[in-house]
Amino acid sequence: MEDFSSGFWGIYIAAIVVISLAGLLYLLRSQSVVKLPKGQKADVTGHKWDDDLEEYNNPLPRWWMWLFYLTIFFAIGYLVLYPGLVVWKGSNNWTAAGQFKQERDKKDAEIKPLYDKFMQQDVVAVSKSTEAREIGQRLFMTYCIQCHGSDAHGAKGFPNLTDDDWLYGGSPEKIVETISNGRGGQMPAFGAQFGEEGVKDVANHVLKIAGKKFDAERATRGEANFKTVCAACHGPDGKGNQAIGAPNLTDKTWLYGGSETTIIETITNGRKNYMPAWKEFLGDAKVHLLAGYVYGLSHQEGEAAKAK
Amino acid sequence: MSKNEFKGIPIKVVPPASEPAEVEMEQVALYETHKKIYPRWVTGRFNNWRIFFVIATQLFFYGVAWLQWNDRQMLLFDLVNRKFFVFGFVFLPQDFIYLTSLLLISALGLFVWTSVGGRLWCGYACPQTVYTEIFLWMEKWIEGDRPARIKLDKAPMSAHKFRLKATKHLLWILFSIWTGFTFVGYFTPIRDLLAAVPTLSFGPWETFWVLFYGFATYGNAGWMREQVCKYMCPYARFQSAMFDADTLIISYDAERGDPRGSRRSGTDHKAEGLGDCIDCTICVQVCPVGIDIRDGLQYECIGCAACIDACDGVMDKVGYPRGLIRYTTEKALSHGYPEKDFVKHIARPRVIGYGLILLTVTSIMAASLYMRVPLKVNVMRDRNALVRETDEGLLENSYRLNIQNADEKQHRYVIRVGGLPDVKIEGDTRREIVVGPAEAEVASVRVQVEPQHATRGSKKIWFEVQAVDAPSISVKEKAAFIGR
Incomplete structure (x- = not known):
């Protein structure tokens, strides 16, 4: 009930429910009998249209009336037992969360062995x-x-x-x-540090150690940056470091993709991953x-x- | 100015001649008190028809549950495993449309014969009528016919009365429990259910439904009876919409019968100004809904024709021709056409319309059942997963194929894929999935495409699952391949 900012709403709901029930009870009682002059039958409802068009009264059976009473008594019983009135928590202290916990505990106990x-x-x-x-x-x-x-x-x-x-x-x-x-894995962005050309050079060195097609001239130029910067995590030979989750760059497995475009994207912007x-x-x-x-x-x- | 002068016009006050007499008021209940109906025992040709339908429907209901087919129950609705065995078919929840068509066919069938023959269903084959009839047989067997039952109910409680009532209710309850047991036997194999009887080791839901369905049978057929037709059944009420002046109704021939009156045998009643109705009220006594058919067509009438049988018997006895109460139509009764011409008036727009729709739905369902492939395939693409790139640079999507074998034989299935150039299933494409009879298996499948064939967006592909051992069992399902 924390969602209700004020206790007023509980009273509001309870009042509506109680008044409705009482009203229904009154309606049912008042509509079960009618006072008529002696000898007259309630075979028409009294509604009349176009002078002679009358509505016949086709009464429901008496047992049907008891069903109406039954629903009202059911409602009262329900409101006593369950928290339908908001202001009253119900005599058996039922809550949806409680029932969930009960069912979960039961299942847990069943599975435990x-x-x-x-x-x-x-x-x-x-x-x-x-x-x-x-x-x-x-x-x-x-x-x-x-x-x-x-x-x-x-x-x-x-x-x-x-x-x-x-x-x-x-x-x-x-x-x-x-x-x-x-796990939380993070690779910093090197776009600013290496420059556009520098990133391409490093990427080609990565392609080289991965055994893919590469530009030899660029790879040679990129090697220096790789050995000084990238090697800190990926190791000088690019075999990675499982202690910090730095991927091995020499195998065929790529987390984000092994094409030149993707490798350039990775080096330029870095990567951040989270499990x-x-x-x-x-x-x-x-x-x-x-x-x-x-x-x-x-x-x-x-x-x-x-x-x- | 005096009080009796108004604008100078003298007004004379006239005292009322006399006060209106105090009207005596009384309370009138607006709900109808239930009056118990004691239908009198009846014999005759229409009653024989009813006996035939009671036996036929109940032989089916109590009997079919025990029949076997392919080493399983012939008619079994296995809700727990969501498999529905109907004769040679195994239906799965995806086949729900067949239930819809069956209900449609039943509804339209009712429409057709209601517009032709009136409330034939109500009078002869409706479970409410059938079980009430069976309960009445038991009641008559133990308590006797109408006069004896009335007398017994009026009598104060005695050992004799108690013994009769207890026997009757015991018999009703046993019969009801058997009915509930049979009903549940269509959802839990009835032989297993029977095996559980000696130890009473039913599951909680089985216990509930045996008792609930049994209680409904006992209550409706033993106590509620005509109240169900009068106040609870919607069909009883909307049938009047299917009636017209050419529909068969059960009617009293007022022209022939009135004025009613008793007479001494051997006298010429016509000379005495009397009609053929001897006013014996047998037709009222046999009526299971407690109406007087001589008051005309009434909504309570379930068309059981008990009054026809009763009246025919009386007519035979007094030597008048049969048919004072008979099946006729409103038009025939008002001399629109001779009664034997009823058949000529069957083909009317309403009946033809209902009939055509019924024929269409029935043919579609029959054709669909005939062409039904006993295999269902659901393609489930991994939710919210985008494309992945393989080490070889191919684009890959993964799918799970739920293969449901709706046949009662084990089958081996192959999966093929198509819809894009060079699209293929990763790994061994000839890999076979074995699915047991009426079982389901999930196959995990990875589909690969060259990057140039799966550019931006989603592409349509299809999977085909085919039984290797029965190539006609094959299903093609559409799917989406998400490209780059």
Whole structure:
């Protein structure tokens, strides 16, 4: 009820409800009988048009009237039990949030033994259990596909999780850490520092170490800047640094794209990326199962590989 | 100026001759008190028709639930797994249109024969009539016919009365529970349900519905009866919109019957100025809705023809020709045409119109069922995902294909893609998806295109899913490929 700035509205609603109920009760009582001269029947309603067109009174059965009373008594019972009047919280203290919590707690208790079983196994073992992988997949389909895609192949700016190429490391512990605490990756913009030509030169050096087609003259010129500036994160040979999430530039995997245009765009404007932390929201068990599923995506063997 | 002068005109005050007598007022209830109806037992040809329909519909209802087809229940609406088995078909929620057409066909069918034959449905085949009839049979068996029942109800409670009433209600309740059980048996396999009876291990919803449907049967057929037709049924009321002067109605022939009156046998009643109606009121006593058909066509009349059978019996006894109360039409009754010409008046615009619509809907549904492919494919593109670029520089979108096998055999399916030049499915395109009988599988598919073929915006592509072992089972679904 925090949305209501004043207590007046509770009284307002309660008054409308109570007056309406009383009004309905009065209406029902007053319309159940009519006073007529003795011997006269209530076979017409008294409404008359065009001199002789009369409305017949086709009475409802008496049991139908009791149904009307029943609805009123139901309303009163409901208002006593439930918080319909705002000013009265209801004698059984029901709230939507309370019911949700109750249902969730019940479900949690039901699932707990299953989760406990998997919590006792390590991530690698979880990744090999069909049951755990099915649970993990459903969790992935709910919480992860918005960025990483239903097939976990990622998208521009969102890593592919199936290729065993990792920004922050692909060991089970690292995957759990990433899902639990999230990650924030940032590359500064070098457009101003290198200048337009300078950026192109560095880009060509990156193409060279990545094993792509490059302009030899520019690559040589760009090498100096790379060795002094870029190497701080990506390393002198461009192999990256998983401790800070700096990508390996010598492989075929690109987070934003490996064309010359895209690399120039990346160096000029920098990149900023963010993965939210899930530990609070999902809890350890779900994170554990998700880690197993993600680990399994790039470590498929035996049954899992065949199923794929 | 005196009070009795007004602008100089003298006014003479005349006292009223006498005060109007005090009118005695009384309270009149505006709701109708329910009067119990005791329909008298009736025999005759129309009643035989009703017996036939009661037995036919109930044999179907109580019997079909037990029949098997392809090792499963022939008619089963599996709500939990969202599969609906109807004879040889497996319907999925996507087939809801067939339920709509079935309801349309039923409604239009009712329109057609109501405009031709009046309330035939109400009088012979409606569940309300059918169950009331069955309950009346039980009632008559235990308590006796109308006079005995009236007498029993008037009598003070006694051991005898209590025994009869208890037996009747027990019988009704047992029958109702069986009805509720059968009803639930169309949603939960009835054999499983039967197996759960000894231990009473029904699920909460099954228990609820057995009791609820049973209660509805008991209440409606045992207690509410004609009240359902009079106050609750919408169809009863809007049928009058389908009636016209050529529609079959049950009517008393006032011209022949009036003036009514009792007579001694052997006298010439015509000479005494009497009509053929001996005013025995049997037609009123047999009426399940408690009306007097001799007052003319009334909205309460469900067209059960009990009064025809009753009157024909009486006419036979007194030696008059049958048909004082009979099926006729408003026009025939007013000598518009001879009654046997009723058939010639069936083909009228209203009936032809209803009939044509009915024929159209029925043919479309039949054709659609005949051509139905037992396979459903839903293409789900990853929500809010844009294009991705592969290491080879191809543009890629990912999709999930929900393949639902609506056949009762296992099938192997291949997925093809088309709609853009050189568009292909990543990996092994001949990969087969195996889907079990009436099961569903989700296939994750990545579609790749050369960048020049998927420029700015969304491109139309299609997926084709085909059963390898039955090539005629094939479905093509449209999808969108988001380019760069």
